[in-house]
Amino acid sequence: MSLEQHAIIIILAPLLGALVISLIGGLHRRVAYLTLVAALAVSFSSTIATLSQVAARAAEGPLHYFLGDWQPPYGIELVIDPLNALVLTMVAGVSLLVAIYSKETVRRESPDRLHHYYTLFALLVAGLLGITATGDIFNLYVLTEIAALASYALLASGRGFAYYATFKYIIMGTIGACFYLLGVGYLYIKTGTLNMAEMQAFMTRPALLHSESIRVAFILIMVGLWIKMAFFPLHGWLPNAYTRTSTTTSCLVAPLMTKVSVYVMIRVMFGVFTLPYAYHVMGWNTAVVWLASLAIVAGSIGALAQTNLKRMLTYIIVAEVGYMVGGAWLGNAAGLTGAIYHIISDGLMTACLFMAVGAITFKTGEINLEAMRGVFRRMPVTAAIFVVGGLAMIGIPPTCGFFSKWYLLSGGLAAGHYGFVVALLFSSLVNAVLFFRLFEIGYYPLFDAQSEAGQHDKVVVAEAPLSMLVPMLITAAMILVVGLYTSRIVSGLIEYALPAGLKL
């Protein structure tokens, strides 16, 4: 296996995995699970290989992979640069961990259609990795739809009210994807190409810089992506769809879908359009950052009002999307660094929290705040993992959540956008209230007949199964590791991912 082929193996492994699972996954329930884990492990190791390759030549420019050896204007290419190498590693890593974690939950939640579930799982991951790796703007649309269709079916696996919530998501998701497609049509009319790099080369011409069609294309693509990433006020579909679904699906979809959409937004802003176009010609900066500040405040207040653990986390996602969009639109290096870094750290934090809540629900059968009661005694390891995720969400060093907030805050201060700074601090405060309330509930024992009789010490420790604990532990450890290696990630990779004209 030569080194250049890694770029395509990242996508092919889950895609072929989906095929194999749908063909032979029905033979035995273990076949589907093992095939999925194997396919994602291959994909993850390829992302690691690509990441180290890209890091070694960060200053020289991106890696190109031509599908079928057709050169760019005619063929589709994969472009791996420091920005998407990082996102690819995060997506492949988190999905591998969730795949391992899913062994018991899927068996309980969809026992009769286990291999169908895993086929969709693999397809969703293939779609997300493809979106991240591709260098072709129409190919990106197709892969978005592959990921979206798989996620619709996965979200509907929650049954009951999940169907209606998923239906709302289908309608919103299709509107978003169609807006994007329409925008691509405008760009194609004006430039005659679908390759991102070539499109960007055209975009510097003054005739296109001030063209109305290009402006409309930019607006359509941005609005389409904002619907897809649930950016306030287009977030209405997300809390219901992510809450009602099954544990595994929320663990997989919640950390990845919105983050990949944010990546696509950053890629389109600087890889298709140019930095001066996004920041100066459109003149949207202040308005979008204000909207992001509103998203952060609205998401945080929404989270405070919830009594369902999973629902509370979904509102935190809405706030986190505000962080990243705001950071990307601040218009300075620190803000954009914060946004890119936050894609990675938020993916890990969200995965950690959703998996911990999933494990608690798995053992207690409850999803309300009361499910946390006595959790530190009954499930000490899961509780510790939940604490790490919660502290990262609040932004306490040395977790990665602290560093992304640090960059976002310094970006906000440098841009003089104090509304965004206040919103960030407000959201940290709200997160502190939210999580310390949960920690408090968790420390008190169950109020049942036994504890009244004075038998406090005889609490039975009932931990989640090992197949759930190990991936959760790795995620929690990664939160700390990524936090401790922040300076190396930023100076070795993200600095090269910033568009020319922005320097730290």
Next chain:
Amino acid sequence: MEDLFNYIIGRYNYWAAIILLLIGLYGMIAKNNLLKKVIGMTIFQAAIILFYVSIGDKRGATIPILDHGHGTHQAIEAAAYANPLPHVLMLTAIVVGVSTLGVALAILQKIYRVHGTIEEDEILETIDQ
């Protein structure tokens, strides 16, 4: 007046696409019946497909197939052939549209089994209870 007339008639393909787009969007957002929302979604996608197909067209152009394309090395006049690329792109978009429609209809069926109705206000009443 004549300018306005030319402005509308000269770009009639765009106007047709925009009108269909708005009908579809209206159906998706304003209709109470979920099946009508799906119909709106289909119209919305069809509008974009028509938009793409129309931009590949050229006046007096023919289908992009070369007679005796192999072996001869004469110059090919691009203006005589319609642009095949948008059409090919739309083949993919049609497949995507059909899959989305399939998933939407399957979930609609499930909604009907759970809630006993596909009217949005009635579903919301059952969820509140």
